[in-house]
Amino acid sequence: MYKDWESLKKDCSVCRKCGLCETRNNLVFGVGNEKAEVMFVGEGPGYNEDMQGEPFVGRGGQLLDKYLTHIGLDRHKNIYIANMVKCRPPENRDPSEEELNCCIDWLREQTRLIRPKIMVCLGRISAMRLISKDFRVTQQHGQFIEKGGILFMGTFHPAALLRNPNNKGLALEDFLALQEKIKKVCDHTYEV
Numbered sequence: 001m002y003k004d005w006e007s008l009k010k011d012c013s014v015c016r017k018c019g020l021c022e023t024r025n026n027l028v029f030g031v032g033n034e035k036a037e038v039m040f041v042g043e044g045p046g047y048n049e050d051m052q053g054e055p056f057v058g059r060g061g062q063l064l065d066k067y068l069t070h071i072g073l074d075r076h077k078n079i080y081i082a083n084m085v086k087c088r089p090p091e092n093r094d095p096s097e098e099e100l101n102c103c104i105d106w107l108r109e110q111t112r113l114i115r116p117k118i119m120v121c122l123g124r125i126s127a128m129r130l131i132s133k134d135f136r137v138t139q140q141h142g143q144f145i146e147k148g149g150i151l152f153m154g155t156f157h158p159a160a161l162l163r164n165p166n167n168k169g170l171a172l173e174d175f176l177a178l179q180e181k182i183k184k185v186c187d188h189t190y191e192v
């Protein structure tokens with residue numbers, strides 16, 4: 001169990017627990033406010049993230065930033081963004097069960113230090129792992145579920161929205177529902 005970010009980041013940065021370390025250019029630890037009340041969790045780095053060492057910096061990330069801005073959130077100010085796996089799976093394939101298992105402790109430690117009130121799962125990979133193993137994004141997106149003192153919500157993965165723009169309206173509704181929830185349960189995300 002880590003007590004400070006420095007040692008957590010240091011140990012994570014040299015992680016060789018699974019084979020993804022062999023092909024990574026950069027480990028993508030996370031970005032944002034380490035005291036955030038709201039945390040977003042994606043799947044794993046893609047090409048751009050692996051090159052830059054920051055989550056969601058490609059086209060999907062630009063779309064995510066649009067939704068965030070729309071509800072007054074900013075990756076550098078009042079939220080934290082991380083992924084289920086910290087290193088890019090080759091060819092952008094889904095991370096394997098083994099890779100997810102190897103990496104989950106890093107996310108656990110991040111969550112322990114941040115102590116978010118709300119966690120938003122971006123896409124099915126994180127929702128199936130963090131909310132319920134049979135989570136269906138198309139049916140359960142936008143619903144808040146309390147688990148261990150944290151409110152979880154799953155929504156569409158930005159890359160899935162780029163592939164299927166028909167769901168962009170539903171995603172917007174999820175972000176608006178998130179905004180309302182933040183206003184109810186968070187103290188400093190929207191400074192008054």
Ligand code: URA
Nearest residue numbers: 042043044045055056
């Ligand atoms: N997709 C993800 O799930 N995470 C990223 O950081 C980038 C793309």
